[in-house]
Amino acid sequence: MGDDVMIQVQDLSAGYGDTVLLEHVSFEVKRGEIFVILGGSGCGKSTLLKNLIGLLPPLAGKVLIEGGDLATASGDKRRKILRRIGVGYQSGALFGSMTLAENITLPIEEFTRLPPEAREAIAWTKLKLVGLENFTGHLPAEISGGMQKRAAIARAMALDPQVLFLDEPSAGLDPVTSAELDALILHLRDALGVTFVIVSHELASIYAVADRVIMLDKKAKGIIAEGRPQDLRDNSKDPFVHKFFHREAA
Amino acid sequence: MRLGCAHMAGVEDLLKVEPGEGGVRLVLSGRLDADAVADIWNEALGAARGKVTVDASAVEYCDGAGSALLCELRRRAGGKITGLRPEIARVFELFEGDEEPEDKSRKPVDSPLESIGRVGAEFFEDLRDQVAFLGEMVVVFATFRGGAQRLRWNDVWITFERAGVQALLVVGLISFLTGLIMAFQAAPPLRQFGVDLFVVNLVGLAMVRELGPIMTAIVLAGRSGSAFAAEIGTMKVNEEINALNTMGLDPARFLVAPRVLAGILVTPFLIVYADLLGVAGGFLVMLMRGFPTAALWQQLTSAISVHDVMAGLIKGFVFGALVAGMGCLRGLQTKEGASAVGVSTTSSVVSSIFLIVVVDAIFAVVYYVIGF
Ligand SMILES: Nc1ncnc2c1ncn2[C@@H]1O[C@H](COP(=O)(O)OP(=O)(O)OP(=O)(O)O)[C@@H](O)[C@H]1O
Ligand SMILES: [Mg+2]
Numbered sequence: 240m241g242d243d244v245m246i247q248v249q250d251l252s253a254g255y256g257d258t259v260l261l262e263h264v265s266f267e268v269k270r271g272e273i274f275v276i277l278g279g280s281g282c283g284k285s286t287l288l289k290n291l292i293g294l295l296p297p298l299a300g301k302v303l304i305e306g307g308d309l310a311t312a313s314g315d316k317r318r319k320i321l322r323r324i325g326v327g328y329q330s331g332a333l334f335g336s337m338t339l340a341e342n343i344t345l346p347i348e349e350f351t352r353l354p355p356e357a358r359e360a361i362a363w364t365k366l367k368l369v370g371l372e373n374f375t376g377h378l379p380a381e382i383s384g385g386m387q388k389r390a391a392i393a394r395a396m397a398l399d400p401q402v403l404f405l406d407e408p409s410a411g412l413d414p415v416t417s418a419e420l421d422a423l424i425l426h427l428r429d430a431l432g433v434t435f436v437i438v439s440h441e442l443a444s445i446y447a448v449a450d451r452v453i454m455l456d457k458k459a460k461g462i463i464a465e466g467r468p469q470d471l472r473d474n475s476k477d478p479f480v481h482k483f484f485h486r487e488a489a
Numbered sequence: 490m491r492l493g494c495a496h497m498a499g500v501e502d503l504l505k506v507e508p509g510e511g512g513v514r515l516v517l518s519g520r521l522d523a524d525a526v527a528d529i530w531n532e533a534l535g536a537a538r539g540k541v542t543v544d545a546s547a548v549e550y551c552d553g554a555g556s557a558l559l560c561e562l563r564r565r566a567g568g569k570i571t572g573l574r575p576e577i578a579r580v581f582e583l584f585e586g587d588e589e590p591e592d593k594s595r596k597p598v599d600s601p602l603e604s605i606g607r608v609g610a611e612f613f614e615d616l617r618d619q620v621a622f623l624g625e626m627v628v629v630f631a632t633f634r635g636g637a638q639r640l641r642w643n644d645v646w647i648t649f650e651r652a653g654v655q656a657l658l659v660v661g662l663i664s665f666l667t668g669l670i671m672a673f674q675a676a677p678p679l680r681q682f683g684v685d686l687f688v689v690n691l692v693g694l695a696m697v698r699e700l701g702p703i704m705t706a707i708v709l710a711g712r713s714g715s716a717f718a719a720e721i722g723t724m725k726v727n728e729e730i731n732a733l734n735t736m737g738l739d740p741a742r743f744l745v746a747p748r749v750l751a752g753i754l755v756t757p758f759l760i761v762y763a764d765l766l767g768v769a770g771g772f773l774v775m776l777m778r779g780f781p782t783a784a785l786w787q788q789l790t791s792a793i794s795v796h797d798v799m800a801g802l803i804k805g806f807v808f809g810a811l812v813a814g815m816g817c818l819r820g821l822q823t824k825e826g827a828s829a830v831g832v833s834t835t836s837s838v839v840s841s842i843f844l845i846v847v848v849d850a851i852f853a854v855v856y857y858v859i860g861f
Contacts, residue, residue, distance in 0.1 A: 292735050321737035332728035336720075346736045394732075 245270045245434045251300035253290050262460045273435040273448050278455035284438045292326050325395030329406040331387040333379040339390050340375040346397045365393040385412045402434040409441045421447045504529040512540030518547030521555030546572025560584050622818045629742045641747050648751035652713040660708050664763040668692050668770025690792035692771030701763040702801045706808035710841035714816035717748050718837035721820025722830040745817040752813025760805040804852050815841045
């Protein structure tokens with residue numbers, strides 16, 4: 240395995256119990272790449288993401304993050320892998336009983352020996368990244384849905400992860416904020432070399448950030464297209480891929 | 490065709506069933522709105538056997554219910570629909586096309602027998618979950634160390650304070666009144682035998698060995714156990730538990746351990762408090778009946794020993810762990826959706842009370858056997 244491979248998915252089958260959503264899926268994500276997962280609603284994108292971040296064991300096959308397998312690793316080995324990933328959930332998933340700053344200091348407190356002041360300073364810088372530095376003392380319920388999403392991304396970055404997994408980060412954001420988020424993603428990749436795995440439907444943002452996309456399909460139970468978004472738009476022969484990129488009804 | 494029900498006036502205007510080639514021909518006419526469809530639904534689908542053709546040329550209007558009827562005729566009976574007016578056909582077109590196979594993941598409704606079987610199976614599955622959870626807790630408590638594995642003492646303290654302070658009023662009131670009622674009821678009959686001083690023994694022993702621990706545990710189950718289930722359940726629904734997991738923070742250590750520990754620590758305090766107030770309730774009745782405090786006190790100290798208090802407190806530790814653990818377990822078991830939180834909360838209280846009684850019975854036997 241080359242040193243530039245961040246995530247390796249090998250012959251993965253994903254689903255819940257008897258319901259198999261994806262079969263024999265294999266792909267790689269390179270270090271520093273912005274990798275976008277596309278597909279129709281309900282085709283299993285969030286499920287695939289759950290497999291990638293170790294929340295759901297694969298039905299078959301393997302997911303390796305920097306060579307480590309979350310499905311089998313335990314204890315310190317598992318924590319070591321988890322420390323290197325950050326996750327922004329589709330619903331935000333901020334801790335409702337904690338302020339935004341506390342949401343971010345929590346993982347820092349658990350994983351480092353930094354004094355409280357340093358933790359708070361880090362929290363401020365992370366919130367500043369997403370434009371929420373004036374809301375450090377707010378509870379998640381006291382800010383808007385779009386702000387919660389941004390705060391969740393700030394929290395996902397708390398421990399300077401190598402990979403950020405984002406589930407529909409721009410859903411529910413206005414176009415301006417959404418564009419700002421795209422700029423942030425590009426900036427983090429360029430400045431810090433962060434790898435991104437993003438589930439998204441927003442064509443504009445896909446063109447803006449994605450280096451490579453894969454498209455999943457419910458019927459095929461797997462990947463039906465892979466490549467640069469512009470190439471898929473212009474060259475793909477698959478009717479669904481064509482419709483997706485040209486916003487046509489099925 | 491004769492229709493049995495006289496009140497279905499106009500049905501014959503809407504639906505005529507005629508024999509057709511190899512099956513039946515249904516002739517629909519007039520306004521197919523919700524009212525009309527309600528009248529003819531069973532009739533139409535009941536008649537649709539064999540090869541069905543539907544003549545809809547006389548249909549003037551068709552709303553959602555009418556479209557559903559046409560779709561159902563087409564889908565279930567393979568009926569062919571002819572003669573639709575263009576404007577109605579245009580609406581009906583929306584329902585044309587391949588039908589997706591039915592979603593198998595949706596469970597069909599159970600028969601009563603199946604329901605009983607399912608409840609039984611779920612009970613044992615749940616029992617297995619509880620044992621697994623117990624094992625997990627033992628591992629968590631056995632492996633505390635520094636860093637990412639350390640116990641959050643701050644959370645323990647906050648939970649202890651909240652569970653303890655909030656329960657004081659209810660536990661106090663219930664215990665005091667129970668002691669009072671017991672003494673009040675027991676004194677007159679015992680008086681007949683001239684042994685009404687033994688009311689003190691009755692109230693004291695009953696409170697210290699049984700009622701104090703049980704009532705405290707039940708109040709905790711209702712107040713704190715349910716709160717744990719609701720808190721953790723809400724976190725589960727909001728994906729916060731997932732977020733903890735992917736941060737490498739084990740919910741068992743992070744959320745459950747502090748609560749269970751707080752439950753274990755707070756229960757004995759509340760039990761001592763309940764014991765004291767229960768005895769005080771009994772004393773109040775006896776004082777009103779004219780017994781001097783000194784006599785009551787002497788009777789009490791001769792009636793109950795440190796043994797008895799310990800017997801109650803040991804139960805208290807177990808009850809505390811049980812109530813807090815059950816609250817957390819139910820919270821973690823919460824399924825998707827806000828209503829699931831309510832289910833978990835209720836279930837935490839019911840399961841806790843059930844287990845409290847069962848465990849208390851086990852204690853009674855064990856104490857009896859070892860003569861404690
Ligand atoms: N916990 C679960 N248990 C069983 N089935 C599930 C569960 N979660 C999701 N599913 C099913 O898996 C399928 C895919 O869900 P998933 O959330 O992965 O879709 P998605 O591609 O992320 O869709 P969307 O774009 O709408 O978010 C759905 O049909 C859903 O019913
Ligand atoms: Mg999704």
